[in-house]
Amino acid sequence: MYGSSxxxxxxxxxxxxxxxxxxxxxxxxxxxxxxxxxxxxxxxxGSCGACEIEVNGHVVRACVSSVCESSGALKVELATDPYW
Known part of the structure; x- marks a missing residue:
């Protein structure tokens, strides 16, 4: 579906x-x-920011982003926002 190899x-x-x-x-x-x-x-x-996650320390909006190529493992955490 999203790639096979x-x-x-x-x-x-x-x-x-x-x-x-x-x-x-x-x-x-x-x-x-x-x-x-x-x-x-x-x-x-992607407007409201409720879906923000951190991928290797960079904030990404999960609803409009996808897993990208990487030479190493991607570490993911929910972004912390005191307003959400």
Whole structure:
């Protein structure tokens, strides 16, 4: 669906859990489901910021972003926002 070869996958580690291979191009909301997590959402258009996650320290809006290629594992955490 999102790629089939091992080279089209990246290792994703959510909140210090075990790394899981996720196909590059998988939407982050779907990747979270695969990893057993739920990302809060609001508008689903990337405007409100409710779905922000941190990928290797960079804030990403999960509703409009997908898993990207990486030379190493991607470490993911929910972004912390005192207003959400």
């Amino acid at each position: 091992a080279s089209d996958q990246v290792s994703v580690c959510w909140d210090d859990g075990d790394p899981v291979s996720i196909p590059v191009g998988t939407p982050w909301l779907r990747a979270a489901q695969i990893l057993g997590h739920t990302v809060p959402t609001g508008c689903l258009y």
